[in-house]
């Protein structure tokens with residue numbers, strides 16, 4: 575598969591796909607069910623029958639798999655990281671081999687030409703992706719390109735904590751650009767990470783994530799996840815409301831450094847494109 579780097583900002587990226595490859599070894603029925611539940615709860619549906627689903631930055635591919643299992647009539651997954659694409663292909667091979675209703679490609683959400691060619695989808699899902707592109711506000715704009723009229727946009731964006739977010743950005747930059755510093759960073763930040771990210775889960779009696787992800791890989795993802803940008807809830811809501819979208823659901827982050835989750839509905843008449851065409 576050819577790798578297009580021209581649409582990716584020239585900063586060193588964390589290699590998410592490698593982390594996903596290791597996560598796949600832990601994947602089981604319980605995690606897949608949790609991923610399905612998370613989609614159903616936020617989208618307030620029992621299934622995705624007759625819906626087209628675009629998974630932007632599919633990562634492991636778990637949520638594409640969940641969408642297909644929930645009956646989406648077409649799922650298209652893309653990620654700019656070839657290893658993430660490989661993980662998504664592996665999940666398709668395991669659970670939906672020979673399925674022509676699930677397509678997977680390498681592509682970037684910053685590539686507007688690519689998004690234009692995809693057609694439109696009833697659901698555009700970009701969970702924990704747009705803040706890792708190096709151009710978050712452009713990416714937030716771009717996900718509207720493949721969103722059908724009346725369609726639902728489901729995104730998750732890191733919460734803005736002011737100077738604390740600025741501090742973590744520097745740590746993540748160091749972790750990603752200087753691999754030799756990783757051991758030191760893990761040792762010095764382990765207590766903070768345990769308190770801020772693992773303890774809230776433990777106290778809720780759910781060490782397992784309610785999205786089916788694994789704590790260890792989530793922590794690595796958190797430490798390495800660079801580029802890293804953040805936004806307040808109000809700025810995200812204002813951004814989409816000024817573009818003809820209505821907030822349907824907001825799930826504030828469980829811990830202050832986590833992701834706020836949003837579901838927006840695009841107005842049915844906001845532009846002259848056909849709904850749900852997809853590829």
Ligand SMILES: C[S@@+](CC[C@H](N)C(=O)[O-])C[C@H]1O[C@@H](n2cnc3c(N)ncnc32)[C@H](O)[C@@H]1O
Nearest residue numbers: 590631633653654655658682683701702703707
């Ligand atoms: C934290 S992971 C989230 C994966 C998945 N959406 C999930 O919910 O588990 C972020 C993903 O975004 C991908 N990504 C980063 N920049 C991207 C871009 N410009 N276009 C597409 N995917 C991108 C990364 O490769 C990575 O797989």
